[in-house]
Amino acid sequence: MTRLRRWLSDPLPQFLLLGALLLGVQALWPRTPGATAATRIVVPAAQRLELEQRFREASGRLPDATELDALAQRWIDDEVLVREALALRLHESDPIVRRELQQKLRFLLEDTHPIDEPTEADLQQWLDQHAERYGEPARMSFEQVFISRAQPAGISVEQRLAALNVALLHDAPDLDALSDPLPGGTRWLRQSQADLQRHFGSAFAKVVSEQPIGAWSTPITSALGLHRVRVIERQPWRPASLDTVRRQVLIDCRQARREQANRRALDALRARYDVVYQAGDAS
Structure with a gap:
């Protein structure tokens, strides 16, 4: 609701929506001589109060009669411009205006289609159905020796790897050296x-995840160079309890319900329309 109020405080969405509603009313309004719904502009008392309040917030005092009339005249000017723009169907060709109208209606759909607050049982069910999203991922600890692609002159990567093969046969090799x-x-x-x-790439991660504990791997290639890796410990994936992830589960569950409610509301609106796909130009 707060987001909708902020959106409504912008004059463009206000006038676009009001103009669109007035044009809709015009289509249903009986045709009578003189002024019609499209040419009659009514300045509601509530609108004058809102103009007064905005002036007071900006200046710290209420407007006098002349100032209030000037504010009302400006509102009427804006209303006239919106109605004329809609009459010329400018909103149909302006992508910015179209996006504003679409966003506005999405907010209105959310306000008119509230969602139920998830219960404790709902949250636990959501966690059970999406356990992999919240659990502690499997982790591993490992040692590695890195061989850069850039070696000093006279020494090749192959020579470094050959020397490394011998050194790693010792019980406690100095890995840093x-x-x-x-x-x-x-x-x-x-x-x-x-x-x-993130650190070494997907190919490196796949090989290390499959490497037996305690054994040195064959050289593993990454964007950085070559790696010999020895996994020393693995910790399996662990599920999370609701108490530890309640806030995120609540956010995600609410969001999923909101998306489902929005989808149902939009599907109901789409049911009012016949959608026809035109064939492309065959020439």
């Missing part, structure tokens, strides 16, 4: 699959 500099170092703790993809 064997590795080229790498942000994060040689020991990586509690990394998720998403962490590995």
